[in-house]
Amino acid sequence: MLAAALLLGFAGYVTALSGLQEQHVQSTAYKTFRDRLANAVAPTGPTDPGAPVAVIGIPAIGLHDTVVVEGTSGRDLMRGPGHRRDTVLPGQHGVSVLFGRGTAFGAPFAGLARLRAGDRIEVTTGQGAFTYTVNAFGDGDRPIADTAADRLVLVTAGPGALPGRTVLVGARLEGGPQPAPGGRPALPAGERALAADTAALGGLQLWALALLGSVAVLTAAVRRWHAAAAWTSLAPVPVALLWAVYENAAALLPNLY
Template sequence: MTSTPSVSWRDRVRVSVTATRTRMRSAVAGALDAVARESSDLRPATASRAIPALTPLDRARFGSTALLLVGSILLGFAAYLVIASPVTFLRDQALLREELRFELANSTAPVSQFESTGELLTPGQPVALLEIDAIDLSTVIVEGTDARALQSGPGHRRDTVMPGQVGASVIFGRQAAFGGPFSRLSELDEGDRIVVTTGQGRFVFTVAGVRTGQEALPDRPASDSTLTLVTATGIPYFAEDVLRVDAVLAGNAAEAGARAFGYSALPRDELAMASRFSTGSEVAIWALLLLAAVAAMPVMRRAWGRWQAWAVGVPTTVFLGFLLFRDLSTLLPNLT
């Protein structure tokens, strides 16, 4: 009778470990195959969801959002011109009046194209005080006639002499926006008085005539000094033509100051009805920042909460909108 060979405990352990390893390898391989099959099944669906087709409802929502954004910008710009621009004009005039009063008291008010230091006058700097009792106007005249300078008040065209000096002086002023200081200029009649105070004294002019467009100069008394006030005609904020009021000095003219350039060197954006297109890049920058601030509002709301997002987002949006509309208004004709 043949005896069965005995199996040691080491052999039994070795066989058990080998079997366990085999079962684990099979299980892992089966799991990997299942994952691979599931991934291959999901991949087409994921790819199809990456760029979904726009439904008619999506297109309608996109169009309505774009129209709402454009409408909000246009409405905000209109509100800026009608409500905010007069406020900024009054603020600027108050500051300019104090500055001009100080310079007149100290005999440092400019009387030529140059500062006392020998540098050209800075556009927007106060140079004179204009008073017309017939239309209840009292306003500070600034240097320069581009759209930005005329936001603060009527502007002296830089290629002409100062009011009251020997020669012709030209003053531009807005018809409607930024306080519309020259809105009633068409009401002036021949013989009305215009008083201008500069660093050389007080000068009284008499209106010789009012003309529009390319009408010829009116007959006027001989004078060494003339003054022309220029603004726009037509519906407010929609300039159509140019209105000019011609006046002559009633007394003696002052000596003209030194001049660095004439009409041929005057920038085009300082001519009548010109726009300041050089601010186009600034308008683009403020517009992008405003859009970014509006887009960030939902993100801030999820991160900080509703009221915190409003507390930060609304002032930022209003401030950026103000800067955008301020520069956007310079693209309109400077006499608007």
């Protein structure tokens, strides 16, 4: 029964509570990126994973002023859409690739399959505002075949409880591109489409041990102390630790989920 309760709780975290977490991170990231734009210090080249690098809007699917972060690991995509680090930033010369979750953590790219040719994608970076027009579609088995030099590719998970394929949407840049600085890193295995963030496994084990310890302390306190006082003072600790356990467990899911 305890295992079932934990699994149900995890399902509730992934499908509902994770979205609240993503909203909080997005709010903070938007303020940070807005200040960097105002001070002309927003990144235009390689930067730290998780740092805000752009704001994207796709009116056709109701996506507005959503912050794009650097990196596409499971942890990065908990913050919002992620920029694949081995590609140029949106608006720069070349092909830019953005990943986004389709179910958990706000599911910013859940509506990609509803896009149609001619829909517009608006992106703002440290180099200005850019508009892309949707013109191509594909999936993991049928990659987009567009040969235009300046493009944007959006990637999310296909349908299903545990998706095994991807959905791709391609768009062409309207107008001229900005220059792209060199020095792009190679893409780690954990940042590829549908990869799991295996680095979270160690954290999951440590947080689970901490959770068990806190439950043991709470149980002992309830038996030896005033029960109401013990619950009031100590119960928030295992709740916070359970949240950390769920977050690390979610990082082990496919990063586009």
